[in-house]
Amino acid sequence: MRLFNNLRTRMQVLSTQGRQVGAAISGLFDLTLHHQTRSARTDHPNPLNRYGKKCFSQTDEDGLTLEILKRIDCLKKGVYIEFGVGDGTENNTLILASLGWKGFWVGGDTLRISIDPNSDRFAYLRDWITLDNILPLVQQGLSRISSTHIDVISLDLDGNDIYFAEKLLASGLEPKLFIVEYNGKFPPPVEFQIVYDAKHSWKGDDYFGASLTSFAKLFERFGYRLVCCNSHSGANAFFVHGAYSAAFADVPADIEKIYVGPRYFPYRKFGHPQSVRTIEQILGSHPAQLAAPDVG
Structure with missing residues (x-):
C-alpha cells in the first residue's frame, strides 16, 4: 500500500x-x-498596418478598423453588418458595438451569448446565407434596428464570399468600409475564386473564398480602394469607398505592397479569458453601468 x-x-x-x-x-x-x-x-511597406490591435477580433483587425474609421471621421454611432460570426465571441464588429454603434449579425451558428429580442440596436439573424436570401436578410436586419443605411460591412463565410460581396454591392449598398476574408495562399497577381455552391461548407483546407487580386478587381468596379490587409493573420482585407481615398494618401497603390500572406496562428491566450457578460453588456443584453452610482 x-x-x-x-x-x-x-x-x-x-x-x-x-x-x-x-x-x-x-x-x-x-x-x-x-x-x-x-x-x-x-x-510592412504599408504604414496603415502599424495600427493593428486586437480587442474582440480574432487577431489585429480591431486596430485597423478604428484607424480607418478615424481617418474618415466615422467613429461615432454608425451602423454595421457582419456576416459569419461563429459563436459571437470573436468578431470584427464588436469593437463598433462598444463605441455605441448599432447593427446586426447574420450567420448559421448558435451564439454563446444571450440576445435581447426587443433590442432596437442589435439583432442576430440565424440563417444559412445564399445568393437568394442575402438581400432579404439585409432588409430584415435593417428593419429590426430601424435603420436605412450601412457604414461598415464585414464578411467572413469561408466560401462564397466574393459572390456575396458582389451581390451586396450590385444592390446599391455603399458602406464606407467593407472588410472581407481573402484566401492568402494566392499572392498578387493570381486570380482565384471557388465555384459558387449554395451548400458549400469549408473543409479546413485551401479551397475557400477568393484571392486578394480577385477581390480588388471586384471592389474597383464599384468604386472602392484596397487600403490594408491585416499583418497578424493575412486573412482580412479592408476596402474603403473611393470618396475617402484622400485620407489614405500614405497607402501604397501597388497591391503587392498591401498584400499579406497567410499567418494563421492565433494567440493561445490573450489577456483574461473572454466573458460572455462583457459582450452581452456591450450589445445591450445587460444594462451597462456607465456612470458612478449616486451614493447620496
Missing part, C-alpha cells in the same frame, strides 16, 4: 509539472508570436 501511495503521489507531481511545462510552452508561443507580429506590422 505504501508503494501504491508513493506511486500515486509521484504521478500527481508529474501531472502538475506537465501542466506547468505546457503553460510555459504556451506562454513562450504567444510571446514569440507577439514579437513576430509586431515586426510584421512595423516592417
Whole structure:
C-alpha cells in the first residue's frame, strides 16, 4: 500500500509539472508570436498596418478598423453588418458595438451569448446565407434596428464570399468600409475564386473564398480602394469607398505592397479569458453601468 501511495503521489507531481511545462510552452508561443507580429506590422511597406490591435477580433483587425474609421471621421454611432460570426465571441464588429454603434449579425451558428429580442440596436439573424436570401436578410436586419443605411460591412463565410460581396454591392449598398476574408495562399497577381455552391461548407483546407487580386478587381468596379490587409493573420482585407481615398494618401497603390500572406496562428491566450457578460453588456443584453452610482 505504501508503494501504491508513493506511486500515486509521484504521478500527481508529474501531472502538475506537465501542466506547468505546457503553460510555459504556451506562454513562450504567444510571446514569440507577439514579437513576430509586431515586426510584421512595423516592417510592412504599408504604414496603415502599424495600427493593428486586437480587442474582440480574432487577431489585429480591431486596430485597423478604428484607424480607418478615424481617418474618415466615422467613429461615432454608425451602423454595421457582419456576416459569419461563429459563436459571437470573436468578431470584427464588436469593437463598433462598444463605441455605441448599432447593427446586426447574420450567420448559421448558435451564439454563446444571450440576445435581447426587443433590442432596437442589435439583432442576430440565424440563417444559412445564399445568393437568394442575402438581400432579404439585409432588409430584415435593417428593419429590426430601424435603420436605412450601412457604414461598415464585414464578411467572413469561408466560401462564397466574393459572390456575396458582389451581390451586396450590385444592390446599391455603399458602406464606407467593407472588410472581407481573402484566401492568402494566392499572392498578387493570381486570380482565384471557388465555384459558387449554395451548400458549400469549408473543409479546413485551401479551397475557400477568393484571392486578394480577385477581390480588388471586384471592389474597383464599384468604386472602392484596397487600403490594408491585416499583418497578424493575412486573412482580412479592408476596402474603403473611393470618396475617402484622400485620407489614405500614405497607402501604397501597388497591391503587392498591401498584400499579406497567410499567418494563421492565433494567440493561445490573450489577456483574461473572454466573458460572455462583457459582450452581452456591450450589445445591450445587460444594462451597462456607465456612470458612478449616486451614493447620496
